[in-house]
Amino acid sequence: xxxxxxxxxxxxxxxxxxxxxxxxxxxxxxxxxxxxxxxxxxxxxxxxxxxxxxxxxxxxxxxxxxxxxxxxxxxxxxxxxxxxxxxxxxxxxxxxxxxxxxxxxxxxxxxxxxxxxxxxxxxxxxxxxxxxxxxxxxxxxxxxxxxxxxxxxxxxxxxxxxxxxxxxxxxxxxxxxxxxxxxxxxxxxxxxxxxxxxxxxxxxxxxxxxxxxxxxxxxxxxxxxxxxxxxxxxxxxxxxxxxxxxxxxxxxxxxxxxxxxxxxxxxxxxxxxxxxxxxxxxxxxxxxxxxxxxxxxxxxxxxxxxxxxxxxxxxxxxxxxxxxxxxxxxxxxxxxxxxxxxxxxxxxxxxxxxxxxxxxxxxxxxxxxxxxxxxxxxxxxxxxxxxxxxxxxxxxxxxxxxxxxxxxxxxxxxxxxxxxxxxxxxxxxxxxxxxxxxxxx
Numbered sequence: 001x002x003x004x005x006x007x008x009x010x011x012x013x014x015x016x017x018x019x020x021x022x023x024x025x026x027x028x029x030x031x032x033x034x035x036x037x038x039x040x041x042x043x044x045x046x047x048x049x050x051x052x053x054x055x056x057x058x059x060x061x062x063x064x065x066x067x068x069x070x071x072x073x074x075x076x077x078x079x080x081x082x083x084x085x086x087x088x089x090x091x092x093x094x095x096x097x098x099x100x101x102x103x104x105x106x107x108x109x110x111x112x113x114x115x116x117x118x119x120x121x122x123x124x125x126x127x128x129x130x131x132x133x134x135x136x137x138x139x140x141x142x143x144x145x146x147x148x149x150x151x152x153x154x155x156x157x158x159x160x161x162x163x164x165x166x167x168x169x170x171x172x173x174x175x176x177x178x179x180x181x182x183x184x185x186x187x188x189x190x191x192x193x194x195x196x197x198x199x200x201x202x203x204x205x206x207x208x209x210x211x212x213x214x215x216x217x218x219x220x221x222x223x224x225x226x227x228x229x230x231x232x233x234x235x236x237x238x239x240x241x242x243x244x245x246x247x248x249x250x251x252x253x254x255x256x257x258x259x260x261x262x263x264x265x266x267x268x269x270x271x272x273x274x275x276x277x278x279x280x281x282x283x284x285x286x287x288x289x290x291x292x293x294x295x296x297x298x299x300x301x302x303x304x305x306x307x308x309x310x311x312x313x314x315x316x317x318x319x320x321x322x323x324x325x326x327x328x329x330x331x332x333x334x335x336x337x338x339x340x341x342x343x344x345x346x347x348x349x350x351x352x353x354x355x356x357x358x359x360x361x362x363x364x365x366x367x368x369x370x371x372x373x374x375x376x377x378x379x380x381x382x383x384x385x386x387x388x389x390x391x392x393x394x395x396x397x398x399x400x401x402x403x404x405x406x407x408x409x410x411x412x413x414x415x416x417x418x419x420x421x422x423x424x425x426x427x428x429x430x431x432x433x434x435x436x437x438x439x440x441x
Contacts, residue, residue, distance in 0.1 A: 025406060026210075026392055027217050034205025035228055038392050038402070039220035040212045047118040047213025048385035049224070051129050052393035053107040054208075055201040057181070058174040058248075058327065064189065066181015067197050069102040070146050074194060075109065076100075077138040079131040081231075084138060087128050096121055104175050105327045106397050112386055115214045122211075122227040130202060130231050139191040147187070150180045157267055161335070161438055165273040168260050168434045169331045173248055204232065210393040212385040250329040253277050254432040267440040269317060269337045272346060275434040276332040278427045280325055281398050288411045289423035290323040290332055293357060295370040296420075297321040297334070302369070304353055305334075315342045315349070327398060332428060340439055347435065357424040362417045374412045 026040040056068050078084035091098050096113035111125045153159045163178050170176040180186075209228065211220040254277065264271075279286035297305045298321040309316045319336040338346055382388050395405040404411075 026212075026402065027221065028402075029221055029225070031204065031225060031228070033228075033232060034203070035232075036208045036396060037221060037224050038208065038210045038396060039217050039224065040388065040392070041215060041217050041220070042212050042385050042388060043214055044383075044385055045115065045214055046112055046385050047115050047211060047215060047220070048110060048112045048389040049118070049122050049125055050108060050110040050210045050386070050389040050393045051125065052208040052210070052397035053109070053129070053202060054105075054206045054397050055107055056103045056105045057177060057179045058104045059201070060174065060177075060181075062177075062185075064181075064185065064193060064197070065177050066146070066150075066179070066186050067189065067194060068107055069179050069181065070142070070186060070189065071132075071194055071198055072100050072102045072107055072109075073142050073146060074134050074139065075128050075132050077135065077142065078133050079127050080133065081127055081131070082124065084135075087124055090124060091121060094121060098125070102179055104179060106394070108390070108393065110386060110389070118211075118213070118215065118220075119223045119227075122223055123230050126209075126227045127231045129207075130228075132198065134191055134195050134198070136191050139194065143186060143189070146180070147183055150178075150183050150186065153178070153180055157264065157271075160264065161271045161273065161436070164260070164262065164438070165275055165333070165335075165434075165436045166331075168258065168273075168436050169275045169277065169333075170251060170329075173251055173328055175326055175329070175331075204228070208393050208396045210389040210396070212389040212392070248328045250280065250282075251277055253427070253429065254434060256432050257435060258433075259435045259437070261437045261439065263441055264438050265441040267438065270340050270343055270440060271436070271438040272336045272338060272343055273434075273436040274334045274347065274350060275436070276428050278323065278330045278332045280329040281327050284325075284399070284404055286423070286427075287323060287325050287330060288408075289415055289419050290330075290427060291374075292367070292370050292412060292415055293420055293424060293428070294321040294323045294332070295373060296357070296362065296366050297353065299370060299373060304366075305350065308353070309336070309346060309349060315346050343437060343439075351430045354424065354428050354430045358421060358428070358430070360417060360421045362420050364417070367415070367417065367420070371413050375409045378409045 026038045029037040031037070057065065060067050076087060091111065094113060094117045096111060096117060098111045100107065100109045109125065109129055111121060113121050167176045209224050211224050278290055295303070297303055298319060300306065301311065305319045305321065309319050316336045316338040322333045324331045324333055334350055336346055382391055391405045392402055396402050
């Protein structure tokens with residue numbers, strides 16, 4: 001195991017990352033193959049290994065929309081070393097857990113085990129991710145599982161609303177498409193397309209491996225590197241095809257109010273969604289103030305929209321605000337459940353709250369509340385190895401920089417009322433946004 005370490009090299013860190021290194025924060029290693037490894041010891045009796053693959057539905061063409069998610073399913077259907085079902089059996093025998101998820105921008109696989117089992121199980125996780133066989137018969141069986149998942153999502157009112165809102169929010173960017181893909185596309189995919197997709201994107205330079213738990217950092221790094229080396233050496237160099245960028249650019253802000261309305265017979269209450277196109281990961285500095293504005297509007301029972309629309313006036317049964325940050329662009333997303341007759345009243349009330357924030361009516365008490373919430377949630381939300389590994393993996397995969405994962409509370413603490421006013425004026429026009437209305441019959 002020690003000999004393999006001499007083949008790797010520590011890559012250069014940003015000044016912020018170097019500071020975190022000195023403060024005993026996560027340690028980085030980049031192997032000659034391009035694989036990035038992050039490790040941190042955490043005094044919790046578990047170890048989480050998270051593999052973040054820099055591929056999601058956003059890299060797909062319309063002709064293979066849903067491939068990344070379908071491949072996530074097929075990853076677990078066996079390798080040359082592991083028969084179908086053997087990976088899960090060996091994980092469960094040790095009382096460990098494993099799962100995966102696919103988004104627009106990434107695919108995430110994870111394994112959580114006892115510290116004493118980590119060296120035994122980590123190579124299995126690497127093997128299934130790097131070396132899936134994707135056999136024809138298993139592909140056909142799993143196609144049915146994926147199609148059933150698509151049908152269930154279409155039967156879910158919340159998901160239907162979200163899909164339609166993304167179609168409204170984006171005209172060109174792939175975030176307008178569902179991660180699961182349309183059934184008619186999944187029905188026509190063939191196994192070789194998936195093998196080609198895996199070969200193109202599941203390469204070391206496109207993957208971040210994060211190990212967090214109660215083992216010394218150097219031991220975590222060695223186990224992860226050795227586990228990867230065991231399985232990756234099986235591949236011929238000629239098989240590796242480096243991924244390429246897809247060259248998307250952010251879409252311009254809405255120039256007017258764009259409305260779309262639908263009728264959904266399954267609903268008991270209407271749905272109202274209002275969306276604005278805002279900054280994505282590429283302009284991360286612009287997103288912090290939007291996060292605070294979202295919290296001021298709907299971060300708990302004392303927030304503005306909850307207090308005004310639900311608690312005081314009883315105009316909505318639910319209301320929420322999210323600043324959703326994707327790689328190429330984000331959306332500021334306000335949604336509510338309400339009666340048909342309240343739709344125009346609630347939309348105008350939300351617009352009025354936006355205007356108030358643009359005019360500078362954000363109190364110090366509101367800002368202080370959000371600062372406290374963010375600081376505490378950051379601590380509470382990163383106590384478990386899986387939480388910490390997810391935090392590191394997300395930012396390293398999306399930005400190739402761990403700094404934003406660790407300094408998020410400080411960025412929020414530094415914002416003042418003027419910063420919030422400027423963000424509201426820049427991004428949240430009260431006269432140009434997207435509106436989705438879904439009415440019950």
